[in-house]
Amino acid sequence: MTPAPKLLTAQELAVLNQRSDAKGWQQFFGHLALLAVSGGLWLSGWGGWAVRLPALVTYGFGLAAMFAAVHECVHRTAFASNRANDTVAWIAGLLSFYNSSFYRRYHKWHHRFTQIPGKDPELADPKPQTWPQYLLELSGLPWWLGKIRTHFKVATGQFADYPYIPAEAQSEVQRSLLWQLAVYGALIALSLGLKQPLFVTAWLLPLAVGQPILRAILLAEHSGCSEDDNPLTNTRTTLTWAPLRWLMWNMPFHAEHHFCASIPFHALPSAHEKLSSYWGHLDRGYLAVNKALISTFGQA
Template sequence: MVHNRYGHLQHHNFTYHEEDDPEIEIQRTITLWKMLPKFVAVGLFNPIPVARHALGIIDEETRQIVPKNEWNKMIWSSRFWLMGHSLIISSCSIFNTWLPVVYTIFARFYGAPLGRSLDLIQHIGMEVNVRDHRLCTRDVYLNPLTRFLYWNMNYHIEHHMFPAVPFHALPKLHEKIKNQLPQTYPGWLAAYREIIPTVLKQQKNPEYCFTPKLPEETA
């Protein structure tokens, strides 16, 4: 989708900048209970913005993100998206089976707990409004299968510093520059052992952020 592509570009340009990053999902005042729905993709499947774009309704947020010369492409891609989903839903009635929806539209929810738990590791609780990606982004080591499913996005500092590097080359890039990066978390649990206490501290002090230690020669 055109809107998502430009929104993600904005995320790369203003990573974890509270006023400019459209992909900040976890504000510093969020509670752990409000975090839980994020793990099952509740609220992520929202066709209303797509429907608005399909009707040619461009809100102010979209105007700030998507260039005007891309609006027509965004409108038509939204229409095709709605048309595709409508055909999938209609096929359930035609063939008298839920399988088309089960294998397509509902599929995003099956892998959501794993995918979302990894997505939340990327930035939550770290420094905000800074230009150094090492201070607002995490790297975490994962097993080969999870890395494959996640397209090596666990090397997320590298992805933000060098977004043109293809996903399959991120492990090699990590090996080349890891001595200039904060220590990589040894796994999923290690990252959350830091994230959860950080979120709890932010309930009492919204200004608190975790600041990773940088190598001395590059700090």
């Protein structure tokens, strides 16, 4: 991997790298509050479908966007405390159907080999090249099937397909996932005991509704970027609405994050002010990025 060019002074980087428990908890509890309000409106039925439908979309995307919390916490930058990072990462993974222990190792390789064919694990899932592939991607179905397949293999100790999980970490990853699956099992049992489809209405259905929005966002991060180790051109920053940046824990500043992954989420806007002029891919709006992706369909 080519070392990142020095675009920040040591002093600037030291300021940007300051982690904060207070800012981490403020972000996490704010995210949970959004889930509580939107989920309450969805499940209560108050206001009829004029209220319930937008509440469902908000709640579902809020659940899916807990992936952003997993992402920040596995870098152990969201909080000053590593225990807080690991705890929140696991809880956020429970809500978003990711496993933080697995994702930490997977994502480490993604950063180590960003956009390097044959090495970056994210490139194992090809970007859509046609309308059917694009719509299938947005549906979230490949993601669901991939998660179910991976969770099954990890739960049963099958790590041959995951070279980024070292042998010494396999038992930890397996144990973490088994606990996660046990929680899902307990919630399913509770739903059956109450004779209410709460596992479906409070989690499974909303998360499925939120996935298309998250898929469109994640497609923007590297699609159409250079497939090499140049940090100035292999990742995209997308300028978007402040509420979306907040719910995604500032992940839209993705080029800044990949350029220096030690910068906490709350400092990424400041990093953007210093670095944005260097990026090869700086776009305004996820609709525009997805439209540009669609425009390449059928091209060689």
